[in-house]
Amino acid sequence: MRPKKPKRGFPDHKTLLKFQKLQLKIQAFNAYGGCKCACCKETDPEFLTLDHINLDGGAQRRKESSTGRNWGWGGFHLYRKLRKEGFPPGFQVLCLNCNFGKTRNNGICPHKSPSRPLAERLAELEALRAQARLVICFQTTNRGHVLKGHGFSRANTA
Numbered sequence: 001m002r003p004k005k006p007k008r009g010f011p012d013h014k015t016l017l018k019f020q021k022l023q024l025k026i027q028a029f030n031a032y033g034g035c036k037c038a039c040c041k042e043t044d045p046e047f048l049t050l051d052h053i054n055l056d057g058g059a060q061r062r063k064e065s066s067t068g069r070n071w072g073w074g075g076f077h078l079y080r081k082l083r084k085e086g087f088p089p090g091f092q093v094l095c096l097n098c099n100f101g102k103t104r105n106n107g108i109c110p111h112k113s114p115s116r117p118l119a120e121r122l123a124e125l126e127a128l129r130a131q132a133r134l135v136i137c138f139q140t141t142n143r144g145h146v147l148k149g150h151g152f153s154r155a156n157t158a
């Protein structure tokens with residue numbers, strides 16, 4: 001068996017691929033503001049990713065993916081597609097924290113618009129529970145005239 005032919009000066013195909021992927025990543029990051037989170041200025045490349053400024057990344061991945069699923073498309077494939085299109089605007093470099101925080105906080109990173117305290121969210125849910133309980137009490141005390149649906153407005157007008 002002949003030894004594997006070196007690929008473009010690399011010892012094997014795997015190393016060539018690694019090189020190409022890394023090159024692509026650097027090109028993509030440079031095209032979108034450099035190897036730095038646009039929000040918190042994180043520079044460690046392992047934390048960084050490309051973020052759709054307006055689009056929901058999940059929707060984009062589902063659209064582009066041959067399987068129609070949310071996963072299996074992104075990263076390398078996205079970078080390659082963007083390079084083919086000449087790195088169109090609409091993307092930015094974000095760290096995973098800011099990227100994730102943004103999706104969970106209505107499109108704004110919690111660094112810029114603090115998310116609501118957990119205790120406040122819990123209190124809101126508890127208030128909803130108390131409200132629902134009142135409606136249920138009202139319904140059970142009016143047997144024969146059971147209300148459908150929930151909420152004060154219907155209970156009060158009945």
Ligand SMILES: [Zn+2]
Binds near residue numbers: 037039040094096099
């Ligand atoms: Zn960040």
Ligand SMILES: [Zn+2]
Binds near residue numbers: 040097101109112
């Ligand atoms: Zn941030």
